[in-house]
């Protein structure tokens with residue numbers, strides 16, 4: 437196959453990208469995106485500040501721009517994200533306690549109702565664990581509502597749309613030796629043992645010199661899958677875009693039957709949140725980089 441999406445589909449997987457609504461008028465951007473990818477994540481447009489700018493007043497205009505572009509071009513959609521400490525609208529930042537807990541529940545219900553039956557996977561909770569060596573939860577206004585906020589989010593999400601796979605999504609959980617990885621692993625194991633409805637874990641996979649790729653990523657994916665959840669690589673970018681590292685990541689996913697697919701976090705280097713690191717598969721002019729061929733070959737040979 438000669439596109440990433442078609443190559444991934446040979447093994448029943450997908451290959452996706454983040455899409456920004458503000459770039460849908462750029463024909464170079466949409467040309468590459470429509471040709472190469474078969475899964476779409478809205479880079480910012482489905483986040484809390486975008487979809488509920490005032491409490492109880494939902495706005496899906498930019499989210500729907502991304503969603504409609506994806507569907508009209510034959511792609512599936514990952515929903516990102518419903519409960520997160522960051523990119524909260526001002527009204528939510530100022531809440532605490534039971535009113536914040538209720539606002540989180542209302543937000544999940546409002547967004548999931550709008551997209552009911554239309555989203556392949558939802559990142560229900562994003563980035564809830566702390567960096568560093570604690571292995572514990574990140575402090576946030578949501579965390580301070582009580583340790584059960586994550587399972588409440590998942591139970592709410594399951595009731596709102598039983599057709600979507602419900603994912604926990606985070607970064608720096610790719611290396612099996614990291615405390616954060618163990619913290620998330622223990623939470624998922626606990627959720628599965630108690631029947632909390634979680635279907636998948638998203639490994640963002642923002643690899644750079646501070647958080648480099650390690651070959652034990654495959655072990656991590658296998659160990660999570662063994663708990664009875666699917667796994668997905670949800671925001672992949674690699675500082676410098678080493679062709680061999682990109683191939684290793686693809687091969688790690690292909691080696692794990694429960695790895696659903698791979699999403700890269702942007703189209704061209706210039707579209708990246710860290711464009712100074714040239715971390716993606718297409719250069720600023722939309723030309724394929726060596727990492728692109730490496731990924732395509734890995735998908736075709738897997």
Ligand code: G3I
Pocket residue numbers: 479480522523607640671709
């Ligand atoms: O749209 C406004 C623009 O009107 C304004 O002039 C400009 C001034 O700062 O800001 C623009 O909004 C920015 C937005 O991206 C759109 O470009 C925000 O400031 C900026 O904070 C926002 O950054 C996003 C970031 O999440 C915020 O947390 C990045 O695009 C997005 O790639 C990044 O994605 C996250 C995932 O959601 C979660 N995992 C990590 C990943 C990378 O940080």
